[in-house]
Amino acid sequence: xxxxxxxxxxxxxxxxxxxxxxxxxxxxxxxxxxxxxxxxxxxxxxxxxxxxxxxxxxxxxxxxxxxxxxxxxxxxxxxxxxxxxxxxxxxxxxxxxxxxxxxxxxxxxxxxxx
Amino acid sequence: xxxxxxxxxxxxxxxxxxxxxxxxxxxxxxxxxxxxxxxxxxxxxxxxxxxxxxxxxxxxxxxxxxxxxxxxxxxxxxxxxxxxxxxxxxxxxxxxxxxxxxxxxxxxxxxxxxx
Numbered sequence: 001x002x003x004x005x006x007x008x009x010x011x012x013x014x015x016x017x018x019x020x021x022x023x024x025x026x027x028x029x030x031x032x033x034x035x036x037x038x039x040x041x042x043x044x045x046x047x048x049x050x051x052x053x054x055x056x057x058x059x060x061x062x063x064x065x066x067x068x069x070x071x072x073x074x075x076x077x078x079x080x081x082x083x084x085x086x087x088x089x090x091x092x093x094x095x096x097x098x099x100x101x102x103x104x105x106x107x108x109x110x111x112x113x114x
Numbered sequence: 115x116x117x118x119x120x121x122x123x124x125x126x127x128x129x130x131x132x133x134x135x136x137x138x139x140x141x142x143x144x145x146x147x148x149x150x151x152x153x154x155x156x157x158x159x160x161x162x163x164x165x166x167x168x169x170x171x172x173x174x175x176x177x178x179x180x181x182x183x184x185x186x187x188x189x190x191x192x193x194x195x196x197x198x199x200x201x202x203x204x205x206x207x208x209x210x211x212x213x214x215x216x217x218x219x220x221x222x223x224x225x226x227x228x229x
Contacts, residue, residue: 008154032216043118043204043220044157089156093216099164101172102218104149106156 008087010109019077021108023090028071032093034102035064035075039086047075047088077110085112116141120205120221127195128229135190135224137205145208146188147172147218148180150201157204163188195228202226 013019025033031052036044050057050064050073057064063076073090087107093100118139127133139146147162149172159172163182177199179191188207192199202225206218 034217036220041222043206043222046217046219049217099162099170100216101159101162102216104157106154 008107008109010111012111012113013080014113015080015082017080019075019080019084019110021075021077021088021110023073023075023105023108025071025073025090025092025103025105027092027094027103028068030092030094033064033066033073034091034093035062035073036089036091036104037084037086038089038107044089080110080112082112082114085110116219118205118207118219118221120203120224122224123222124225126227126229129196130194133192133195133226135192135203135205135226137188137190137221138186139188139205139207139219140186141207141209141219142185143207143219144185144210145218146182147206148178148188148190149204149206150174150199151204151223152201160190160203195226197228200226200228 034049035047037047038044048059048062048064050066055066061078065074087109089107090105091102093102121136144165148160149157151157158174160178161180163169166185169180202223204223205221208218
């Protein structure tokens with residue numbers, strides 16, 4: 001499949017353990033944040049989102065935490081499975097007039113070991 | 115099945131030979147966008163369209179053109195491709211812009227090599 005990055009930071013986690021992927025964003029005016037998962041040979045796939053007026057949101061096995069004070073976002077994956085192996089991107093949404101724009105981070109590769 | 119479809123998936127071409135990458139979505143989304151993905155740089159927006167006949171430049175528009183004649187289609191045109199346009203390209207769509215939902219749905223990607 002297509003390579004999404006040769007020098008991505010990599011997180012290696014044992015199957016069954018919890019994973020925490022971190023992201024620093026740049027725009028303090030960003031109002032919405034999204035985590036995407038990209039498997040080899042595929043396009044980014046939506047995982048979970050959070051609005052700026054929240055600090056935590058939970059989905060199925062995933063939790064996103066937002067710390068606006070330090071402009072930090074994290075994705076927690078509980079009981080990591082081999083199928084979670086992928087590159088994970090955070091994205092921040094900002095508004096310019098009537099348009100909104102998503103700016104993506106460079107990604108973190110998650111490797112799940114058996 | 116709701117999806118964004120790009121064609122072709124893989125393309126090798128030579129410098130200067132015009133090409134078009136097609137993108138089609140079946141979700142009746144107003145907003146569509148093109149990104150390129152390069153190692154270490156993440157996804158960068160090339161062009162976007164907020165609705166039919168409305169297009170605007172993203173962060174890296176040089177060397178690209180787009181059109182939005184119909185709601186479902188948003189082709190990416192390289193009039194005179196150059197080797198620095200070798201990249202992985204993604205088309206995406208979402209329901210609306212401001213107040214219309216922010217989750218973008220992506221196609222599977224087009225790997226372009228310009229020799």
